[in-house]
Amino acid sequence: GQVFKLEDYRPNDYLIPQTNLTFRLSPEATVVTATLTVQRRDGVAAAAPLVLDGDGLTLKRVKIDGKKAKPADLLVTPDQLTILKPPARRFQLLIETELAPAGNEALMGLYRSSNVYCTQCEAEGFRRITYFLDRPDILSVYTVRIEALREEAPLLLSNGNPGDKGDMGDGWHYAVWHDPFPKPSYLFALVAGNLGEVADSFVTMSGRKVELGIYVERGKEKLAGYAMDALKRSMRWDEEAFGREYDLDVFNIVAVSDFNMGAMENKGLNIFNDKYVLADEETATDADFANIEAIIAHEYFHNWTGNRITCRDWFQLCLKEGLTVFRDHEFSADQRSRAVKRIAEVRTLRAHQFPEDQGPLAHPVRPRRYREINNFYTATVYEKGSEVVRMIRTILGADAFRGGMDLYFERHDGEAATIEDFIKVFEDASGRDLSQFALWYHQAGTPNLTVSSTHNAAAQEFTLEIEQSVPPTPSESRKRLMHIPLAFGLIGAGGKPVAFSSVEGASVENGVIHLRKRRHMVRFSGVTERPAVSLNRGFSAPVTLSVEQRADDQFFLARHDSDAFSRWQAFNTLLTDALIAAFREFLGGKQPVFATRLTELAGSIAGDETLEPAYRALALSLPGDADIAREIGKNIDPDAIHAGRQALALAIATANAEAFSGLYHRLANEAAFSPDAASAGRRALRNTLLDYLSLLPGGAALAAKHFQSATNMTDRAAALAVLAHRHHASPEANKALAAFEKTYSSDPLVMDKWFQIQASVPGPQTVETVRALTRHPAFSMANPNRVRSLIGTFSSANQTGFHRADGDGYRFFAQTVLEVEKRNPQVAARLATALRSWRSLEPGRQAKAREALLSIANAENLSADLRDIVERTLA
Ligand code: HT7
Ligand code: ZN
DSSP states (O other), rough: OOEEEEEGOOOSSSEEEEEEEEEEESOEEEEEEEEEEEETTTTTTTOEEEEOOOOOOOOEEEEEEEEEEOGGEEEEEEEEEESSSOOSSSSEEOOOOOOOOGGGOOOOOOETTTTTEEOOOOTGGGGGGOBOOOOOTOOOEEEEEEEEETTTSSSSESSEEEEEEEEEETEEEEEEEEEEEEEEEOOOOOOEEEOEEEEEEEEEEOOOHHHHHHETTTGGGGGGHHHHHHHHHHHHHHHHHOOOOSSSEEEEEESSOOOOOSSOOTTTTEEEEETTTOOOOOOHHHHHHHHHHHHHHHHHHHHTTTTTTEEGGGGGHOOOOOOHHHHHHHHHHHHHHHHHHHHHHHHHHHIHHHHHSSTTTTSSSSSSSEOOOGGGGHIIIIIIIHHHHHHHHHHHHHHHHHHHHHHHHHTTTTTTEOHHOOOOOOOHOOOOOTTTHHHEEEEHSSEEEEEEEETTTTTHHHHHHHHEEEOOOOTBSSOOOOOEEEEEEOOGGGBBBOOOSEEEEEEETTTTEEEEEEEEEEESSSSSSSOOEEESSGSSSSSSSEEEOOOOHHHHHHHHHHHHHHHHHHHHHHHHHHHHHHHHHHHOOOOOOOOHHHHHHHHHTTTTTSSHHHHHHHSSSSOHHHHHHHHHHHSSSSHHHHHHHHHHHHHHHHHTHHHHHHHHTTTTTOOOOOOSSHHHHHHHHHHHHHHTTTTTTHHHHHHHHHHHHSSSSHHHHHHHHHHHHHTOOHHHHHHHHHHHHHTTTTOOOHHHHHHHHTTTTSSTHHHHHHHHHSSTTHHHOOOOOIIIIIHHHHSSSSSSHHHHTTTTHHHHHHHHHHHHHHHHHHHHHHHHHHGGGGGGBBHHHHHHHHHHHHHHHTTTTOOOHHHHHHHHOOO
């Protein structure tokens, strides 16, 4: 396939200042009439042909300035339309295409989801609707007329503000939408169908009233209340935190049940995976509520970071995604607990981005090459992209950062911008040189910092020796030195900060060491007592640390660090070290023994009323099998890792049985459910304690009781997971699974939880369960949510099941990926990334994983999406 390169970027010879679209909707034969105003860019030769993108299109007719185009003046394929000699002056190009949305299972372009017409155009779906310059630097003002049978589609929506509407006779009706803001084609959207509406309004900071609508499957309106509330809070927050006001008269959100990703920020008409809209306590967990809040905010925030200022080309994807993730993280931190949010973010980054950055699919936050852009909606672009923005704020300080953002909006509003433009506004606003810092965008790989310390009591000097290295990544063997902002604290007896009179060896500002060289000797003078060092506070830089730290210091930090993130980190490091040691014991055929002070510390954190319950729950949830595997790095045997993890969980439960039980009962549910963060935190702690207590005698009965008495989905699903995972195949587990299935069999989003819980049951038998569940009536290979719940969970969240020693997990996986691919290449390609860390497995599993990857690579007619992932994974 073709390789697209950043350095090949050229503006197109033509512009399309206006786009008029008419859709005559029908499931099998929708007619799209596009009337484009086309204009040659200044300085371009008159003879330049106009080459428009298409993807599998059927062309019906072409007119140029109202006259039928002659066949000799055109080159037509399903994937391209060339106007060989376009008029020299501005002209009108009419293109008529015919589509079959009902047969579109790839869910890109115009498709049908539960009888609703909807579109997905990012990244290159618009070219499946009509021929166009389908690239983000072509900004056009759209007017859209939708025609449909009123009975089939009483609701007709597109971008912008509503215009004329009316009857056309014969049961047909129409609606016109006009979006005054020039936008790229990937932000175009259309929805038509019979949906229920939840209406509300919002008054902006300048006093304009905006009509808000959330459209969902009829009968589900009452499940959209939380999403509407999150939308209004997002709108207010963007005004307060960034001075950004909404700009159209209406803002609509539509929830659909077949969607390739989470949601899409189309201008004025966001389209959502219904999983991120619909919620009540009976059907959604606290994690679902938090995701809905974050994703509603994320898509809304794109209105400024993505839509008003868009990307010049797809290499700049992080310009909108990294920045918008940063904004949604800050929003959630303000709405909930900042410390808890930060810990959760870092766990996600380490679970998804670190393995990507450390494996064959590693790429810079701003890539320079791609074969299939759909495969670059990655944790690196999104999550590391957000971390890079966070580091800019750390380096500049909050005020200069805000100044830079203000300048960005002022300077680039209405433009398609680049990462260079973005960095420049912060340089201009702060007077700082960010050229070395910019490597965070250009260079792949997770930097590692090796740190050691010495205290010279006589000289009253404390020295940190810090060395940076960036491991090689695909096609980047030599790395340049990075600018790493490392937040730190020196902590003395009782947890007090240790004073120092001066520092030399690196620039240190506001508790941040700026590392720029390979090696720094950072010397603090006037340090009388030996401090414990708290490093990378708040996770100021997305790096790994190799620290020579005494265990005593680590225990001390886990009790006393005043930075909540680093305190959590200290305890998590102690747990990880113990789990790695246990893994080695199991490999050597021995039983691990855990330090009493570790299990006691778990007990004291659980009962520490000065800490938020949500924080305690996070601290007590042990690193997962995949986290431990990542830390071990090579020669992975998931069974030994899992055995070590089980043993530590049992040791903690046994050591704290009484205290955990007492706390568990004290935390019993409040009378009325509330999805707020504090209530969710109490549920999280109680459910974490249940997980421990379930390992003790009577544990299955306790979990069964928890399941039966649950009054909300958070508790019910947690208990079901405990039963299925800790008491697999027990009568209690089987009974609960059956009861859950019976109650929720007609609710697909709840059945996803049932699939997920079963797909993540540890052990070699799970592949059989998952195989059988693919034949369950609630399962469908055509629905991305179902596929992700069952197949995605099994392959990416079940180390012992998926990496079964005989390779059957991989064989099942390869077959399934190919089956999904026939319908939906994008979803298949994403699934296939589950094997990206195959080289860190022990040799036996490695060979079997490679065989499975080869079986995919050798399949006939592989899509560009899947071929790209599999070939890079094998390279
Ligand atoms: N910007 C959106 C990305 C997206 C997408 C990309 C490719 C294929 C389908 C897609 N659906 C949504 C989502 C976001 O990051 O806000
Ligand atoms: Zn986004």
